[in-house]
Amino acid sequence: MTESTARDYRSTLNLPKTGFAMKANLAQAEPQTLKAWKERGQFESIMAARDGAEPFVFHDGPPYANGNIHVGHMLNKVLKDLVVRSRILEGKRVHYVPGWDCHGLPIEHKVMTEIVKGGKAEKLETLAPDVRRMAIRRECAAYAEKFIKLQGEEMQRLLTLADYAHPYATMQPAYEAATLEVFAGMVEQGVVYRDLKPVHWSIANRTALAEAELEYEERQDLSVYVDFELEDREAAERAFGCEIDQTPCLMIWTTTPWTLPANLAIACHPRYRYALVEHDGALSIVAAELWPKVAATIKAEKVRMLAECDGAALVGLGYRHPFCARSGRVVAAEYVTLEDGTGLVHTAPGHGAEDYRTGLKEGLPTYCPVRDDGTYDDTVPEWLRGLSVWDANAKVTEHLRDSGHLVFDHAFTHSYPHDWRSKTPVIFRATEQWFIGVDRPVKRDGRTLRQLALDAVEHRVRFVPDWGRNRMRGMLENRPDWCISRQRSWGLPIPAFLQPDGSAFMTAASIRAVAAVFAQKGSDAWFQLSAQELLAGYDASKDADAPAGLDLTTLTKGSDIFDVWFEAGSSWHSVLRTRGIGFPSELYLEGSDQHRGWFQLSLLPALAVTGEPPFRTLLTHGFMVDKDGLKMSKSLGNALDVAALLKDYGADVARWWVSSVPYDGDIKIDLEYFRLAGESYRKVRNTIRFLLSNLEGFVPGARVPVEPASIDGWALAELATLQSTVRAAYAAYDFRAAHVAIFDFCNETLSAIYCAATKDRLYCDARDAARRRRTQQVMHDAVTVLCQLLVPILPHTADEAWSALHGGAPGSSVMATTHLDLGQVARHGAWDAAFAVRERALKALESAKASGIENPLDAGVSVGRGIDAEVPGALDALASVHADLADLCGVSRVTLGGDGGVSITDLRNEPRCDRSWRRDGTVRQRSDGGMLSDRDAAAVGVA
C-alpha cells in the first residue's frame, strides 16, 4: 500500500462539470444580455406575466435631462431597481415608468450660452418676443431630447428594468396638459394668488434673471451712513433705561442709497447689544460691538457711549423716514450680523430677498417704487420721480446731507451682481409673481395646505429612515408661500391672460381650455397662437369664476412660465393617474435633498387637488462622498466615472456594491470598494458554480425526500431561513441585510460547511445513490432560491445561472418566476450539538498538525460524555446525526462514546481508500487489486 501501488480511480468519480464559467466577464457579457432582453421584450413579457396581478405602484422621480449620469444617479436608479425587481419576484405587477425633467434654466442657460458664443444673440434680440422664445425653445427641446436618450441608455446599461420604451418627460404635450389640470385644480381650491416679490432685475433687458444668469463683478458704489430719527424720545428712554435729552436716531448703513425711498423698516438682532452713543453732538443708536469701528469710519471726534440695551428692547420703536412722509418701525431679524454696517439694517421689502421675508413676517407691503425701466414711479417725493436709480444714488445722498440725516458717505467697492449678457448691474425689484399660498384655506375642507401637509407627514406617510419625518416637518413648518412663476422661455407657460387694465385673467375653466390645446399641440402653442385661439374652447358664460365684463377679444397672453418643480411635482397626476398606473404611489425613493424638492412639491399639489398624499412611503438615501468622507466634485477631482466603472467591473458588481451600502447617511465610494465588491461577487458566483457543477445529470422531477437528520436536511432548513430573511429584508427596503444574508449563506453555510461536507458523496457515491440524489435535490433548490433572491441585485448573473440550471435553455428568465415554495421545512434539534462538536474538532485538528496530522482525512474525531458538560445532552443528540458527522468535520470518521470530550485520533496507520482517500475502517484490498472502502467498492462495482 505504498503510493506506487495506489490505483487511479479519478475516472470513476463524478467530478464537477458545468458550462457556468468561473470568470464572469461582465463588461462583455452584460451588453449582450441586455440586447437579448430587449429582443425578447423582457419588460413587456414580465408585465404580461403579471397581468391582473396585484399592483405595486412605484414612481420614478425625474432626473434633469442634462449631462451623463453620475454615481449619484447610479445609486438612485439601482436602489429603485432593487425595489422593482424584488416586488416582481413577489408576484406583484410593477409598472415602472422612467421620467425626465426637461424644462428649466440649466438647459436654457446652456443653450443661451451657445447662442451667445455663436454670435447669434444680436439677431435673436431683433425677433418678436414669441418668435424669439420659440427659437430658444426649439434648441432647448432638442438638447433635452438628446440627453433623455443618452441617459436612458446609460440607465439601461445598469440593467435597470423599466418601461424605457414609454418614458415620461415633462415636456411631452400630454404631460404638460396634465400639469395644467393639476394647476386648474389648485386654482379651484383657492390657493393660487398673484402678488409682488423682489427678483433680480436686468434694467437693460427689462427682465427678471435667475441666479445662474448673474455674474458677480467688482463695482464701486456710494455707501452711506444715515440717521433715522426716532418718533418717541420717551420710548427710547424706556428702552435704554435712562434719561435722554434729545431724540436719538437709528443709524443704518447701505450701499444702495437708491433703495432708501422704499425703506419701511429697520431690522436689529434681538440678542445683540445696542448702544446709545453721542458723537459730535448727535445722538445715535448702533450695535455696541460695532460702535468703535463705526466711530472710526465716520471720523467722529467727540464720542461718548451713554447706555446699552438688548436689540429686543428696540423692537417696535417708531422712526420718521428722512424724506418720505411716513414712519417705520424697528423689527427683529436673526440674519443681522456684526460684520459690516451698524447692526441696524435698512429694510426695503420690495428690494431684497431677506427684506421681503421680513416684510411678510411683519405684515409690511412689498413696496417697490421702481418701474421696469429702472426709474421711480410717482409714489416717491417729487424730486425723485422719473429719475433712474443709478442717478438717484448721488441725489439721495445730497438730499440726506442737506437735511442733516447723512452721517457719512464714501466710495465703497464690493462684488455686485451683473446681467451676464448685457454686463450691466442688476437691481432687486419687486414684480408681480404667481404664488401657491400654504396658509390659505383649501376650499374642500377649510384647512390650509400647511396644515394638510403637516398632518400627512405626521399620520399618513411612512418615512425610511424614520428621521425623515422630523426633517420634513421642520421644512413644512417654516416654508414660505411657493413662488411658481419664472420669467423665462424654456418652460410650461402659466396660462394667465392680461386684461386691458393690467389685471390677470385665469380661472380653472380657462386653464382647462388651454390644457386641451396643449394636449394636442404642446405648450409651444402658447407662443404660436393668439389669446383668442388658445381660449377657443372656453365659454365665459358657463364659467362662474369669470370676472364681470370679461371681453376675450381684449386679452393678451402673459409671459410667465412655471417653476420646473411644479411640473415635476405634478407627476403623480401626469404619469400615475393619467396613465392609469394607480394612485397614490406606494413609494417615492430619492436623495434626502428631495425632502424640500420633489417630495414636498409633489405633496402640496396632490393635497390641494385630491386631499391625498401622493405617496405612502418616502425612502431617502444619502449622498456619495469620497473615501475620506468628502463630497464628490469635479473640482476636487474625486468624482468617479460611471462608464469607467461599468467597463472595469460591470453592472452586476456595481449593483452588488450598491446593495451592500447603508444608504441612509453619507455613502463612501471609492474604486477600491468596487474591487472588493468584485471579490465578494466572485465568492457568490463560485459557490453557485460549484452547486451547478454537481447537478450535471440530475433531473428535477418528483422531489427527493430530505430527512431532517441529514446534513441535507440541515442545509434545506438554512435555505428556507435565508429565503424568508431576504424576502423580509427586501420588503423592508433593507437591501444591505439581504446582501449580507446572501453573502454569508454562500460563504459560510454553503462554501465552508455544506459544499465541503458533501464533496465526498457527490464525487464518490454511485452516480444515482440515494444519498447523492438527496444532496443534489437540496443543491438544485439552493440554486433556484439563490437565483430568485439574487436577481434583484445581480440580474445578469442570476439569469446566467438560471439558464445553466435549466440546461442552457435560452430565453428563460428568473424575472418571470416567483419565489420557490419550499414548504414546511423541519429543523432537526441535533445540529446545534453537531456544530459545537465541529467547532471543537476544527480547533483540535489545528493543534494536531503539530503532531504531524496535517490532512484532516488522516484523522478521526471521538466525542465522549465530556461534551455534555459544555453542551448539555449533546452526546445523545449526536447519535441521530452520526451518519453525516464525519463529513461535517471533514475527517474520516467520528466515534461516539467514552468519557472524554472532543479529541482527535490518529488514523495514519489505517489503510487509505485509493478512491475517496478516506480511512473509514472499511478499507481493504478489492477484486480489482485496489484499496477501497465498502462504499467505493460498491460504487465502482467490485467485490
Next chain:
RNA sequence: GCGCCGGUAGCUCAGUUGGCUAGAGCACACCCCUGAUAAGGGUGAGGUCGAAGGUUCGAUUCCUUUCCGGCGCACCA
C-alpha cells in the same frame, strides 16, 4: 449661522428597551488541500466604541458641550 444625520478593529458595517471577555465580512499572518484550482478549507492577531464632562452600582448605548464630515435652509444690507 439654523435644522437634520453620521463619526465602533486597516477598510465596510452590526450592536434590540444601558449589564456576561464589544460582533461579522474583507484585508492581514500562519497553516492545510491540490478531485470547486486565475478556486477551496482551517486557525489567529487586530478596537481606551471621535473628544471632554455629567447621570448611574455600571454607558458604545442616556444628557450636555465640543471637534470632524454630509444634506437642506439662510446670508454677504
